[in-house]
Amino acid sequence: QSALTQPASVSGSPGQSITISCTGTSSDVGAYKPVSWYQQNPGKAPKLVIYEVTKRPSGVSNRFSGSKSGNTASLTISGLQAEDEADYYCCSYAGSNTVLFGGGTKLTVL
């Protein structure tokens, strides 16, 4: 069970778009539909922003979108805002009742 691979950090200016990648294997990201993404602010619990690769829970801005190609899932945030600055984690089912998280990506809004 190795963590999914995410870039340690990404940055962008307000109004720009950024994309965070999440690379797994054919046994997790590439095999299953339920890839999800979480936003975490310092000292707070994670918040679900994308589920089933592309879907947004009620109340999450439509500036957040998700996609997947092969063993790599991606989270895109468009129209970047200062409030988007946070840590982001991807998550995938990995078979046999187990789940994997990515290592996390720190988003800095310049």
Add this chain to the structure above:
Amino acid sequence: EVQLVESGGNLVQPGRSLRLSCAASGLTFDDYAMHWVRQAPGKGLEWVSGISWNGGDLGYADSVRGRFTISRDNARNSLYLQMDGLKTEDTAFYYCTKQYRGIRSGYSHLGLDAFDIWGQGTLVTVSS
């Protein structure tokens, strides 16, 4: 309002045991699979363990399998994590979280859904 409240975190010596609890309110608890996720200070999220709505299916991370035991009491709307043989690397905030959709929505498989509600976490420190 759906709430998950963890308790039981403490400072404990290596090799000792600790039991975490998670009290759920505002939801039909036995509808949902539940999980524990931990986060070492300054580090990323790590899934620890999960349990299906009726306790029939269990899952564990390799790092805790054989040492930790997850359980639930649907009559008490509670989730538990029994942690034995604790190691210093188990030091972390432990979060209780529920799967997004439940069996009444057709989502019964453990782990095959996102986590939508999280507790505030309880800190476990393993140190001599």
